[in-house]
Amino acid sequence: MNVLLLICLLLAAGLVAWASERIRPNLPNWVALTTFVLATLWVVFAWLSGPHEGGLYAEQFYSWIPRFGINVILKVDGLSLMLIGLTMLLGAVAVVSSWTETTTRRGFFQFNILWVMAGVVGVFSAFDLFLFFFFWEVMLIPMYFLIAIWGHEDRSYASMKFFLFTQISGLLMLVAIVALVWIHYSTHGVLSFDYHTLLGAELDDSVARLLMLGFFVAFITKLPSVPLHTWLPDAHTQAPTAGSVILAGILLKTGAYGIVRFVVTLFPEASRDFWIYGMALGVASILYGGFMAYSQSDFKRLVAYSSIAHMGFVLVGVYSFNDLGMQGAIVTMIAHGFSTAALFMMAGALQERLHTREMSKMGGLWVKAPRMGAVTMFFVIASVGMPGLGNFIGEFLVLLGAFQKNVFLTICAAIGIVVAAVYGLSLMQRSFQGTPNPDVPEMRDFAFREMSAMIVLMVALVWLGVYPQHVLSMTDAILPMLGVAP
């Protein structure tokens, strides 16, 4: 498969979607949905036809700015392919879920969604650091528009906060990239942004630590991890449903991906020395995110904080530096993409029906919408970490890996599982169970459109929980590169 073609397809589809609004207001939705379904099929096809030599599913090279050693280098290995697949699938789901939500400027809306996705695909496949940074920005700006234009009541605050956090941390990364390239240039005399060339850069310990921190801060802001997480609850809460789905399902994964792909490999020693801090930050995110989730009364905000807790597991897994932890982190990334996306869709559906996200204004909704209740229950228990569903596999492998590294931190992380039960069930209780709230108007239950999106996600989670081997074997090949081969 040709990744550049895929990216161009998404970019072009964005323009088409924008223009098609003039023909019929609903047409952009169809354009976006078709694009995502096609792209998903494309990824599935690439997956089924297996990798080429060297374990890559795709590899492209185009010259871009040769004078500065900047090239378009796109490669797709198992990890990238899986994340791109997740991206396209969630893209389709996000479009379906916000089918009726946006009524203004639908063309521009779908344009932004498609362009974010193009940026994400680029991030997941760029093997040139300049190109990576370029795509990093490409996905940021349309996302800003999504929040700032179609967001809820506090959108300008939230979008500005999102933008500033990502931008400032991104600049740190840019500085680190440039410094890395410069150091490599001054020792080897070759000016190159190529990932594989830079792997060989020889760095002093202290320099390596500084540069590593530059990348690390950028990625844990995106992840996000405590204490740089505070943009996320605001951004999530204010974003339109599709925005939240993309933000939680995919954009957070770019942070995790960055840590796995760049921090761990470009600075192997520095990251290994850093493990205790990385793991401690992860544990702090798990506990603090879970605790904060419990204290929220806003449906979406609660789910947003729970994302922080889940991404904490990713951090713990990566920084346990063994195959179990790494695989666990990757499975958690995928599973969290599905489960949290579904919960955000549920929040969006509730907001569309009740015009509120406050759980104190809900209660007893199960009676009015049993399907929504059952679906929410499914995803809540998935996110609580029920064995047999994807999240459990990830979290268990992470704990298993972390336990080999540090017992105390693992125990703390395991306590997060109890906290997850506390906030997950309290979400369920406050919204769907309990005495039916008399102020709640009659509401429409899920119909075919929404149900089909949910069923896709449910099947994916069960599949991931019952037979995770598909995912595990895809990333097996890249483990040696991360230095964690068994």
Added chain:
Amino acid sequence: MEGPLGIPLEHVLYLAITLFLIGVVGILIRRNVIFILLSLELMMNASALAFVAAGAYWQEADGQVMFMFILALAAAEVAVALGLVVQLARRFRTLDIDAASEMTG
């Protein structure tokens, strides 16, 4: 240091500076837009005078050329400024410049 008319350059420059300062003070203390414009013209003509004097002193045509430019500039400026004055008068029903202080930073 005398020019062809026997007037020393310094005197002319002193006159120009005086005119200029009168203009500055006018701008600073008058609130009426018309007077501010008048003060502005005064300042411009003061500088024009300095140009002419300097041109005469060096026996060059540049001073007169610059004067022509300044004339053109003043004409253009007055055209725009009077338009603004009319707008101001219409919108605020006054010629007090402090009324138009909405564009704070």
Added chain:
Amino acid sequence: MEMLWLVPALPLAGFLVLFVTEGKLPKIAVACIGAGCVGFSAVVAAVVGWEYLTSGTDAYSQVMWTWMAVGEFKVEATLYFDYLALVMVGVITGVGFLIHLYATGYMWEEEGYSRFFAYMNLFVFAMLLLVLGDSLLLLFLGWEGVGLCSYLLIGFFHKDPANGYAARKAFVITRVGDTALILGLLLLFREVGTLGIQESLETARSIWPDGSLMNTAIALLLLGGAVGKSAQVPLQTWLPDAMAGPTPVSALIHAATMVTAGVYLIARMQGIYLLSEHAMLCVAFVGLATLFIASFTALVQSDIKRVLAFSTMSQIGYMFLALGVGAWSAAIFHLMTHAFFKALLFLASGSVILSLHHEQDMHKMGGLWRKLPIPFWSMVVGSIALAALPFTSGFVSKDAILLTAADAPELGMVFWGGAIAAAFMTSLYTTRMMVLTFFGETKMEPHDPSKANMWLPLLVLAALSLGGGWFGFTVLDSLFHDHGVHFGLHLDNPIAIATMCIPLLGLVAGYLIFYANVFDRKGIAESGVGKAVGRFWFVGWGFDKIYDSLVVNPFRWLARVNKGDFVDLLFRFTALVARILNNLFSISQNGRLRWYALTMFGGLLLAIVFVAII
């Protein structure tokens, strides 16, 4: 025996059908699917069990697929069938089917009939997976699955927030235990390198011949999980509240099967426990403490289901005590007989409750024995088995536990003394329950809703409660090959005779106190000391209060205070500083033309002066 996979698969299929049809099936079809799946599963289990018993093999295992494999970590989805699994599967499918059958009648009038049976079938599936899984991770899948179903079913009547609260409490508290269990699995994997049950037991035996600290740690962590799920001290507080669920749920999940999962876990991991004396002792003491505390608490409850709940805790305490003193087969045997008689008691009390329009307070019942003959006689049978009167099934199993406990080195008399005191209390509270419910004056008129599908299970269970002891001599004796356990009558030593007589004494005492009113019961209860003790017992020895003030309330308080996320203050502060500076500087930008001109000239002047000075 190749049909083994069908045993869990059938209830799963039932669940899926009921789940997908979203309650659109007619009730009769739901009943057929719901109870039928479990019934068929029981039949398959019986066939498999028969083949197993006649084949003479020790164990049979069936590999289904590789669940996950990462490096050295590999988990197979394997079913493992041996004596222990046979007993458990028999109880789960057999008693489970009877309870499902009963529930088809009990739940007939309720909303969400289909949802109820979907959950119940899912529960049976998860429970079967728990006992059949050959990997601790598969066991854990079942373990969490039953926990989930327990949560769903306790909160089945979800419109009442109290039920939701009880359900969450049950889930969260057992989750605390589960966390210990997970840590146990992690430690086991690190030390032994596998999570396969049989494999790890073998390896443990070879690497820790005389036990070790690690071994004890693993055993204690697993015990933590067992304590949570089986409602033992100190994680017992969820079980009484769990009675908020419909009565068949209490019978199936909170008496017969799920709460005994902890007993199963310890019995299954016998090999680990045998290597560690300390862990065994802990198990025994946990059991002893629970059976003691719970039996006193049961004496003062007024809700009939709460009495039974505390009684369940106490009986599981006996099982833990048995495990702790090494009477493995006695523990499993008691698990089985307890499943019979406690399910019977719950179902019978369910019939009473239903006939009184969901009244559960025993003080509002009374004089029902003539009006509800079938529940009454079932209850009588259940009660005498619970009180362990001679020749009932409960007697055979409890007797074996007590006598083995008395034989324990050094602490034998402590165990026996505590257990026999609780046995006395058991008789006492059972008598009290019977007297309050069925005798005395009639306070409410019952309507008898009994249908065949409701009284038939009662009869079968009553027969099993009486005659279930027979299994003890036949099947179970060979279960663990432990010959130190005393099954049957032993009239040769005084302890054995005392063990047999003390429950009878309790019965007599109960009769005198609660029926004949020999003592001034009210006077004692209302005296200062009596009130305080009664109150203390009533609230289950104050565990709830301690947890509330130590954990729950501080957590809630912190959550309330920190709703705005104090970390955000840092960033908000940065934004605030920027805004203040902005305000400060924008003072100069006042929009006045003359001010701007002045500053311009001022600046010009400064520049000139500056240049002039240089």
